[in-house]
Amino acid sequence: MVNRIVVGAHYGLKDWIIQRATAIILALYTVLFLAVVGAVGPDSFEAWRGIFASGFMKFATFLFFISLFWHTWIGIRDIWMDYAKPDGLRLLLIIATAAVLVGYTGWSIQILWRV
Amino acid sequence: MARTMQFKIYRYDPDKDNAPYMQDISVEIDDAVDRKLLDVLTKLKAKDDTLSYRRSCREGICGSDAMNINGKNGLACLTEIKELKQPVVLRPLPGLPVIRDLIVDMTQFFKQYHSIKPYLINDNPPPDRERLQSPEDREELNGLYECILCACCSTSCPSFWWNPDKFVGPAGLLNAYRFIADTRDEATNARLDDLEDPYRLFRCHSIMNCVDVCPKGLNPTQAIGKIKEMMVRRAI
Numbered sequence: 001m002v003n004r005i006v007v008g009a010h011y012g013l014k015d016w017i018i019q020r021a022t023a024i025i026l027a028l029y030t031v032l033f034l035a036v037v038g039a040v041g042p043d044s045f046e047a048w049r050g051i052f053a054s055g056f057m058k059f060a061t062f063l064f065f066i067s068l069f070w071h072t073w074i075g076i077r078d079i080w081m082d083y084a085k086p087d088g089l090r091l092l093l094i095i096a097t098a099a100v101l102v103g104y105t106g107w108s109i110q111i112l113w114r115v
Numbered sequence: 116m117a118r119t120m121q122f123k124i125y126r127y128d129p130d131k132d133n134a135p136y137m138q139d140i141s142v143e144i145d146d147a148v149d150r151k152l153l154d155v156l157t158k159l160k161a162k163d164d165t166l167s168y169r170r171s172c173r174e175g176i177c178g179s180d181a182m183n184i185n186g187k188n189g190l191a192c193l194t195e196i197k198e199l200k201q202p203v204v205l206r207p208l209p210g211l212p213v214i215r216d217l218i219v220d221m222t223q224f225f226k227q228y229h230s231i232k233p234y235l236i237n238d239n240p241p242p243d244r245e246r247l248q249s250p251e252d253r254e255e256l257n258g259l260y261e262c263i264l265c266a267c268c269s270t271s272c273p274s275f276w277w278n279p280d281k282f283v284g285p286a287g288l289l290n291a292y293r294f295i296a297d298t299r300d301e302a303t304n305a306r307l308d309d310l311e312d313p314y315r316l317f318r319c320h321s322i323m324n325c326v327d328v329c330p331k332g333l334n335p336t337q338a339i340g341k342i343k344e345m346m347v348r349r350a351i
Contacts, residue, residue: 005280010308012317013346078320081313082277 019074022067029064049115058112065108069101117145120155121202124166128215135213137204138163144196152194152203153180168217175330178265181208182217188267188328208270210279223279224266224286231283231291231309236302252298259293259338261331262286268325268335274318281314285325285335288316292338295345307346316342 036057042048051057076097084090119141127135142158149155153173160166169179173192180191183206185199196203211219237246269275269284283291291310294300310316316339325335 007281007312007314008309009313010311012313013311013343013350015313016317016343017347017350078318082274082318 015074019071022071025063025067026071029060029067032060033064052112052115062109062112065112066105069105073097073101116147117143120144120196122155122159123202123204124159124216125206125213126166126216127213128165128167139202146197149196151192152184152196152199153192155196156180156191166217167215176263178263181265181267181270181330183207183209188271190265190267190330193330208266210270210276211266219266219270221266224269224284225264227269227279227283227287228264228290230315231287231294232302232306233290233294235294235297235300236305237299238301246299248298255296256293258333259289259296262289262293262333263331264290265330267328267330268333271324271328272319273322273324274320278314278318282318283310283315285319285339288319288342289333289335289338292342295342304349307342307349310342311346 036051040047040051042051052061077094080090080093080097084093122138122140122142124138124140125135126132126138140159140163142155142162144155144158149158151173153170156166156168156170160168168182168191170192171177171179173180175190175193178190181188182191183204184191184194185204188208205217207213207217207219211221211224214220235246264286266286268289269286272282272285274282275284288310291306295303295306300306319336319339321336321340323336326333326337329335
């Protein structure tokens with residue numbers, strides 16, 4: 001195959017919007033988390049578990065994790081696109097990143113609904 | 116007042132040198148006559164005529180004498196020598212292949228510029244005199260049309276260093292917005308389609324090096340932001 005420079009994948013806007021939207025969610029959750037921890041002042045495992053026992057906190061924390069992993073996906077993929085020049089290596093790194101983040105998502109569900 | 120100025124200049128002649136090196140050179144200047152860095156470069160060239168750099172208009176219009184001055188890209192003809200810390204370190208624009216000394220190969224830069232179709236696209240037959248714009252519509256082109264394509268911005272952009280073959284770069288994108296914003300242009304949708312790409316547009320992460328160095332005081336980051344804003348408006 002001839003090695004011609006090809007561009008024109010025609011995506012990126014959605015990722016750009018999602019990166020910003022998830023950043024807002026991460027910022028809002030950080031405020032919520034600090035406020036809740038500040039109000040409860042947990043000093044034991046039971047108190048920490050109490051914070052995450054409510055459905056709202058589970059939902060908000062899960063939203064935080066999803067946002068974090070999606071935000072990470074776009075950012076890390078950008079880094080591979082900038083620095084990993086061989087196409088095969090880049091594809092491998094992108095797949096590995098996606099696999100790890102999907103795994104993290106499952107893991108965070110397991111942790112959140114275990115308490 | 117006459118004084119001596121110290122310089123460290125990047126020198127490389129591929130016909131003679133195995134590798135680039137920094138030349139230490141000093142020159143007598145007269146503050147009453149020598150105002151800009153280009154004036155001093157002319158004196159340096161008289162002292163050592165093997166020193167090569169581009170220059171033409173000597174007044175910040177042609178964009179030929181763009182170089183890296185004490186670590187920051189700029190035009191030699193617009194740089195006040197009084198404000199320069201010594202020794203003044205001069206290097207070619209970063210990220211582009213060096214042809215000789217301070218002269219770089221701008222092919223890739225202009226390839227990106229041409230890729231955005233930097234001309235008015237309007238298939239309607241032109242009116243007798245000219246295609247008119249309202250003063251408000253014309254206002255939007257201010258801060259865009261003044262670009263002189265000196266490449267100071269694109270060669271200070273890390274995204275352009277890593278992907279000069281795929282990322283349009285700040286200069287190209289500023290010019291792209293110049294035509295997207297032009298009410299006389301009819302290819303707006305096609306222009307946005309062309310730029311909606313992870314490499315061509317979205318390599319820009321708004322670090323604003325381009326704004327920091329632009330010798331004409333333009334704001335490519337803002338223009339890029341407006342392109343993204345138009346894409347969002349079109350999509351939602």
